[in-house]
Amino acid sequence: MTKPLVTILDDEPEIRRMLVDVLEEAGFATLSFGRARAFEAALAKHTPDVCLVDLSLPDTDGLTLVHRLALEQGAIVIIISGRSQVQDRVTGLELGADDYIIKPFDPAEVVARIRARLRNTKPAPQAGDTASFSGWTAHFDRYILEDDTGGETPFSHAEGEVLRLFLDSPKRLISRTQMQESLGGAASESFDRAMDVRISRLRTKLREDPKNPQLIKTIYGAGYIFLGDVSWA
The missing domain is CATH 3.40.50.2300 (Response regulator)
Incomplete structure (x- = not known):
């Protein structure tokens, strides 16, 4: 090995x-x-x-x-x-x-x-490195988001950790505590702010309306829900 x-x-x-x-x-x-x-x-x-x-x-x-x-x-x-x-x-x-x-x-x-x-970088349970959802394809082996026209947008490893967490559990509430436990960070103001920034960047790359996002929904006081249908390959 x-x-x-x-x-x-x-x-x-x-x-x-x-x-x-x-x-x-x-x-x-x-x-x-x-x-x-x-x-x-x-x-x-x-x-x-x-x-x-x-x-x-x-x-x-x-x-x-x-x-x-x-x-x-x-x-x-x-x-x-x-x-x-x-x-x-x-x-x-x-x-x-x-x-x-x-x-x-x-x-x-x-x-x-x-x-x-x-x-924390182990493959998703679906055993794939590629996930499709809502006209997007996430290539975790290349850290690329591909839209339905073939256009590509890179994302960072840190953003990929958060995106994979959402894609592993679509349509389920993910609390801040669950994010902290899954991503290995220490519960703190800096961790919360880092998560906010990563989620904001993911929304921008997914071309979400910041005032009314359709994929990554904030449930105030509770956490986040990813609303897309996800398939892994």
Whole structure:
């Protein structure tokens, strides 16, 4: 079985070495980088399962890089940063990161969070990577939404987690608590705001009327319901 690949981008050599050691001992393959340019060049040759990204980088803005990774890569994106303010965490999650770990951290926590995120990316019970609904086809293997004319719109890994959750349980109420349990986030204001942003972006990509969405309905005080008929292939 191929080992999951974790790429590490952090300009501190000690942190890179520590993460490489603990992750390889835990059964992961790793590639580590101290500069964003080398990291991005490697992505042209390798397809990581998880990207660990520090925000304080010498040659690029970490948040911009996280946003680009979330849109263009199928990898799970986990921020590792010394920025501990709530707003920094919220911004990182809103830009598409799947998780946020604050320095200093316990290396075992990083391993546990990576494993939890990888468990959450298992295929849907219908065993497919493609779902059709209401004139749309979601390709989870390519992170693409295809409309009935063949037009394609990319979605991020984080948005895909939420979309798959809806498509797995159409026409059923999904509460905030269920979302938190299914997606592995910690119950918090930042988690709630991140979910709001992801759902808003999904509605935009599905061309929903923001004042009267027809597919993803908000049930105020209770959660959300996805109203489309779904078939998996």
